[in-house]
Structures are given as C-alpha cells and as structure tokens.
Amino acid sequence: MIADHAVAPIVLDACNPGPMTGAGNNTYLFASNGTAVLVDAGVGHADHLAALERALSDNHASLEAVLVTHGHSDHVSGVPALANAYPEAVFAKFLLPDDDRRHHIRWRPLVDGQEIRAGDALLKVVHTPGHSPDHVAFWHDASRGLYTGDLVIADGSVVIEASRGGNLTEYLASLQRILELEPRQLFPAHGPRVDNPPALVRAYLEHRRRRERQVVAAIEAGHLTVEAIAESIYHGLEPRLMPAARENVRAHLAKLAADGLAADRDGWRML
Numbered sequence: 001m002i003a004d005h006a007v008a009p010i011v012l013d014a015c016n017p018g019p020m021t022g023a024g025n026n027t028y029l030f031a032s033n034g035t036a037v038l039v040d041a042g043v044g045h046a047d048h049l050a051a052l053e054r055a056l057s058d059n060h061a062s063l064e065a066v067l068v069t070h071g072h073s074d075h076v077s078g079v080p081a082l083a084n085a086y087p088e089a090v091f092a093k094f095l096l097p098d099d100d101r102r103h104h105i106r107w108r109p110l111v112d113g114q115e116i117r118a119g120d121a122l123l124k125v126v127h128t129p130g131h132s133p134d135h136v137a138f139w140h141d142a143s144r145g146l147y148t149g150d151l152v153i154a155d156g157s158v159v160i161e162a163s164r165g166g167n168l169t170e171y172l173a174s175l176q177r178i179l180e181l182e183p184r185q186l187f188p189a190h191g192p193r194v195d196n197p198p199a200l201v202r203a204y205l206e207h208r209r210r211r212e213r214q215v216v217a218a219i220e221a222g223h224l225t226v227e228a229i230a231e232s233i234y235h236g237l238e239p240r241l242m243p244a245a246r247e248n249v250r251a252h253l254a255k256l257a258a259d260g261l262a263a264d265r266d267g268w269r270m271l
C-alpha cells in the first residue's frame with residue numbers, strides 16, 4: 001500500500017485559456033487503489049476529457065467523485081459532460097441552492113470539516129468564502145497541501161466580484177484561515193503551485209490593505225462613483241480588465257461600508 005503522504009495528484013489542464021482564466025484551469029486527479037477523485041470539473045473541453053480518460057486508464061482507476069471548489073463556470077461547466085461520461089460518479093460542492101440549479105446536476109453537499117477519501121488520500125473540506133459564497137478548499141493533511149481553487153494565484157491577484165456574491169471581509173478571513181493551517185504547498189486552480197504559502201498569503205493581505213488605502217484616498221479626493229474611483233486607481237489598465245477592477249473597487253466599498261467607514265450618499269463619502 002502506498003503511504004498517504006506520498007500522494008501526488010495528476011494535474012489535468014482544463015484547456016480553457018482566456019483573459020480571466022490565464023493559461024486555463026488546473027484540475028487535480030487523485031487516483032490510487034482503483035478509485036479516483038477529480039478536484040474541479042473544468043469546462044468539458046474534449047482534450048480535458050480525453051486526458052482524464054487516459055489518466056484513469058493508466059492508473060486502472062474509476063472516477064468515483066468530482067469535487068468542485070465553487071460554482072464559477074470555469075470550475076463547473078464541465079459537469080454535464082463528466083456526468084455523461086461517468087454516470088456512476090458523485091458530484092459534490094458547497095451548496096448554494098439558487099445558484100446550483102443552473103448546473104442541472106444533483107449535487108452531493110460538501111460541508112466545512114467533512115473528510116473525503118480520494119484514493120489513498122484523505123481530503124478535508126475547508127469552507128473559504130469570499131471569492132464566492134460557496135468556495136471551499138481541500139486540505140490534505142499528510143502532505144500539508146491545500147487545493148485552493150480561486151483563493152490565490154501565484155502570479156496575480158484574485159477578483160472579488162462584489163456584484164456576484166464576492167465578499168472582501170469574508171475573503172480576508174479565509175486567507176487568514178489558510179495561513180493558520182500552515183500549509184507547505186498551495187495548489188491553485190489557475191497558474192503554478194505555490195511553494196511558499198505564508199509569503200504569498202501575507203503579500204495578498206498586504207495588497208488588500210494597500211488597495212483599501214487607495215480607495216479611501218480616492219474617495220477623499222472627491223471621486224464619488226465606482227467608475228471614477230476605479231479609473232483613479234487603475235489608470236492605464238487594459239480596457240478589457242477594467243470591469244474586473246471595478247468589481248474589486250465595489251468589494252472594497254462594501255467592506256468599508258460594513259466597517260462603518262464609508263457610505264454611498266449620492267456618491268461615496270468617508271464617514
């Protein structure tokens with residue numbers, strides 16, 4: 001029997017490169033002892049499905065479950081194709097009933113602290129809302145590895161879409177929570193593995209604190225709207241990235257409002 005700490009999931013590229021997904025999503029396949037569990041579903045690209053089929057066959061494993069980190073389309077839209085190819089597989093996520101209906105699948109619920117056997121590996125569900133309310137990460141204690149979905153990206157920052165359920169206060173608490181797990185490595189859904197998690201997560205927290213100071217300064221300088229505040233902070237940003245930048249500004253404004261520091265009274269003001 002292979003020891004649990006020796007687990008190394010197979011990275012399967014979801015083959016969906018784009019402006020918001022970078023090189024495309026990483027999905028992670030844990031396969032051993034005849035069974036396999038896939039973390040994140042990708043988008044149903046034929047090459048992803050073919051690579052999955054090959055990996056299962058190479059490892060003489062059948063796909064038992066697909067666990068998704070959250071309901072954003074680059075993580076779940078491959079579910080129907082996977083359900084079609086693997087009718088015996090279970091599909092699981094942290095439930096968000098209004099949102100989950102559109103995936104046309106009967107989800108098995110994931111809850112915080114739940115343990116899931118993935119071949120030889122044992123994965124623990126860590127509810128990490130903020131990027132989305134239903135976001136979870138998967139903790140593999142034996143290797144101190146965390147499969148982080150969209151919590152972090154090694155070479156960029158994560159969009160908190162306030163108008164689609166993103167919540168910066170929750171996101172910062174989730175970052176703090178993963179820091180406290182003392183992970184050795186992070187495995188994001190986009191980009192390379194992170195080998196120095198504390199440095200990256202602390203840099204993220206500092207980045208958000210700096211951004212909040214910029215938003216406060218923009219309001220104090222008389223910028224009243226999301227658009228004006230975003231333009232003053234992200235001046236010169238590629239136009240196609242501007243909507244995401246505005247979402248980040250909205251997330252900061254919602255946090256400042258929740259903290260009782262700012263309010264929208266015919267335009268944003270500090271209190």
Ligand SMILES: [Zn+2]
Nearest residue numbers: 070072131150
């Ligand atoms: Zn996402």
